[in-house]
Amino acid sequence: xxxxxxxxxxxxxxxxxxxxxxxxxxxxxxxxxxxxxxxxxxxxxxxxxxxxxxxxxxxxxxxxxxxxxxxxxxxxxxxxxxxxxxxxxxxxxxxxxxxxxxxxxxxxxxxxxxxxxxxxxxxxxxxxxxxxxxxxxxxxxxxxxxxxxxxxxxxxxxxxxxxxxxxxxxxxxxxxxxxxxxxxxxxxxxxxxxxxxxxxxxxxxxxxxxxxxxxxxxxxxxxxxxxxxxx
Amino acid sequence: xxxxxxxxxxxxxxxxxxxxxxxxxxxxxxxxxxxxxxxxxxxxxxxxxxxxxxxxxxxxxxxxxxxxxxxxxxxxxxxxxxxxxxxxxxxxxxxxxxxxxxxxxxxxxxxxxxxxxxxxxxxxxxxxxxxxxxxxxxxxxxxxxxxxxxxxxxxxxxxxxxxxxxxxxxxxxxxxxxxxxxxxxxxxxxxxxxxxxxxxxxxxxxxxxxxxxxxxxxxxxxxxxxxxxxxxxxxxxxxxxxxxxxxxxxxxxxxxxxxxxxxxxxxxxxxxxxxxxxxxxxxxxxxxxxxxxxxxxxxxxxxxxxxxxxxxxxxxxxxxxxxxxxxxxxxxxxxxxxxxxxxxxxxxxxxxxxxxxxxxxxxxxxxxxxxxxxxxxxxxxxxxxxxxxxxxxxxxxxxxxxxxxxxxxxxxxxxxxxxxxxxxxxxxxxxxxxxxxxxxxxxxxx
Numbered sequence: 191x192x193x194x195x196x197x198x199x200x201x202x203x204x205x206x207x208x209x210x211x212x213x214x215x216x217x218x219x220x221x222x223x224x225x226x227x228x229x230x231x232x233x234x235x236x237x238x239x240x241x242x243x244x245x246x247x248x249x250x251x252x253x254x255x256x257x258x259x260x261x262x263x264x265x266x267x268x269x270x271x272x273x274x275x276x277x278x279x280x281x282x283x284x285x286x287x288x289x290x291x292x293x294x295x296x297x298x299x300x301x302x303x304x305x306x307x308x309x310x311x312x313x314x315x316x317x318x319x320x321x322x323x324x325x326x327x328x329x330x331x332x333x334x335x336x337x338x339x340x341x342x343x344x345x346x347x348x349x350x351x352x353x354x355x356x357x358x359x360x361x362x363x364x365x366x367x368x369x370x371x372x373x374x375x376x377x378x379x380x381x382x383x384x385x386x387x388x389x390x391x392x393x394x395x396x397x398x399x400x401x402x403x404x405x406x407x408x409x410x411x412x413x414x415x416x417x418x419x420x421x
Numbered sequence: 422x423x424x425x426x427x428x429x430x431x432x433x434x435x436x437x438x439x440x441x442x443x444x445x446x447x448x449x450x451x452x453x454x455x456x457x458x459x460x461x462x463x464x465x466x467x468x469x470x471x472x473x474x475x476x477x478x479x480x481x482x483x484x485x486x487x488x489x490x491x492x493x494x495x496x497x498x499x500x501x502x503x504x505x506x507x508x509x510x511x512x513x514x515x516x517x518x519x520x521x522x523x524x525x526x527x528x529x530x531x532x533x534x535x536x537x538x539x540x541x542x543x544x545x546x547x548x549x550x551x552x553x554x555x556x557x558x559x560x561x562x563x564x565x566x567x568x569x570x571x572x573x574x575x576x577x578x579x580x581x582x583x584x585x586x587x588x589x590x591x592x593x594x595x596x597x598x599x600x601x602x603x604x605x606x607x608x609x610x611x612x613x614x615x616x617x618x619x620x621x622x623x624x625x626x627x628x629x630x631x632x633x634x635x636x637x638x639x640x641x642x643x644x645x646x647x648x649x650x651x652x653x654x655x656x657x658x659x660x661x662x663x664x665x666x667x668x669x670x671x672x673x674x675x676x677x678x679x680x681x682x683x684x685x686x687x688x689x690x691x692x693x694x695x696x697x698x699x700x701x702x703x704x705x706x707x708x709x710x711x712x713x714x715x716x717x718x719x720x721x722x723x724x725x726x727x728x729x730x731x732x733x734x735x736x737x738x739x740x741x742x743x744x745x746x747x748x749x750x751x752x753x754x755x756x757x758x759x760x761x762x763x764x765x766x767x768x769x770x771x772x773x774x775x776x777x778x779x780x781x782x783x784x785x786x787x788x789x790x791x792x793x794x795x796x797x798x799x800x801x802x803x804x805x806x807x808x809x810x811x812x813x814x815x816x817x818x819x820x821x822x823x824x825x826x827x828x829x830x831x832x833x834x835x836x837x838x839x840x841x842x843x844x845x846x847x848x849x850x851x852x853x854x855x856x857x858x859x860x861x862x863x864x865x866x867x
Contacts, residue, residue, distance in 0.1 A: 315641065315682060315685045317638055317639065317641035318685055319642060339684055340688050340691075341641070341689050348692060351691070352688075
């Protein structure tokens, strides 16, 4: 069993975001630069090492929706902003959920604009077991349910076919003079996620939402891994 | 590897007992016995009924034990509570198969009774179809242990959880002159697994398509693997109701299958190249084309029509499905211009206009056969065009491409021509849209 999953199971919790990123990275998925810190000074040092601008996010097993809790600050351009964001996050989180345990603050590289937001997810079907999903992010997934599914194991043709099935696939392949995005990189991430959930049956659900697909490369921005409560 | 021999011995039974045979024409036990007899079954038939001397002129036995000869297959129509005892007698008699028509088991909460029956059958080595099913009609053995009696033999094997859907498929196929190899009703499907039946029909020489109606699969992955193997040999058309949340709810209570999320099931079908029908009409239409035609070499379709409006309807659906309607090309158009009357519209669709005869279609098709204009031809006969079938059959060789027909607005002529077309191996449909959707399914064949 994967060590992060093993630890989380013994502590009867899901994976924390840094653990989820580490799991993705272990499967060769290129995650943004990041560091988990415990003090404002550490946060400033981490931001300096990663390079500005950065994003700060709260790491807590008790908070399901980080943004709602005021636990995310983006576009931080200098040390002052990082210090203020660090204090601000702790204050907001305490106000939102006083008893929430805070494991630390996650300092991450802020990704450049110019990508198409997608979502990669997995779920567990009663009849088919693990199922992999891809969709276009934002309103496309939330309102239009523009998603497609496949059942692992996947081959590359399967991954490309599921991307091609999306009604909004043209957003990735290039419309109105836009350059095509790196569909191959998105397909590659799907293949890696499919292998990840197949090899780690303790996972109930995995969400990479969003992952940003650029002209070259695709990068996860937010990852969540939920474990089966009984395993 | 499933034991296909047990299925074979069930379908090719040399003797059949109908337990619960009845002299009352309104009873299932009467209808099944009558269908077995009238269907021309060549083996021994034994009605079992302690209260009758003979039914439909055949002497009755009081119980299975009283039957003088061997019994290969037992068809059970008695009430559920009596079935365990019948199954014990069947084991003693050395039967190889049982078709349990009777309902009153798992589907109404009597799971224990069903388990008891299945345990007796399993211990006794009896392959079971059902319970709670509409039986089996296996035409190579002229064994119609089902209803209604369908005798038109074809290349379509129908395996259906719903008895009515299976019977409808058989009925339409008979009416069309297409026929079926078999209809097998699954009911609660506690005995012979669906995937074993699929594998059995996949290796039967006279089966060209398997039409499968199920409401859910318990083990999705196992089903995918089995279907993948079947698809190497035969096309498989699937009808799985329960696309919507309400539909899925009905499926759960209907046969208590664990119907997974439909989007996931649909993805599994796409992944393995299984052709899923949207509804029962498409289920029949797709099975029909797949039992008659090979896959065209490409996605180019040429449409010849006597009805402009019908041609447009066909073109719309083709566009929706990504089927190409390429221009006919200058040379082909020139050749057509020399042979056809001036009112014809020389494009794709090629409108031969309302006074078109079978001969005008022949002239046009022969002219087109000299050019590589399409991979598949749709002939829309939108009028009472006599001799359409004979013409299409004759021109097919020269054309060297699959022909599909839509026949509509043809009155009595249409009723005569459609079965002739299908018997000649040319799938015919009552609307242009259904014909084009069927072509779309044919193009999805793996």
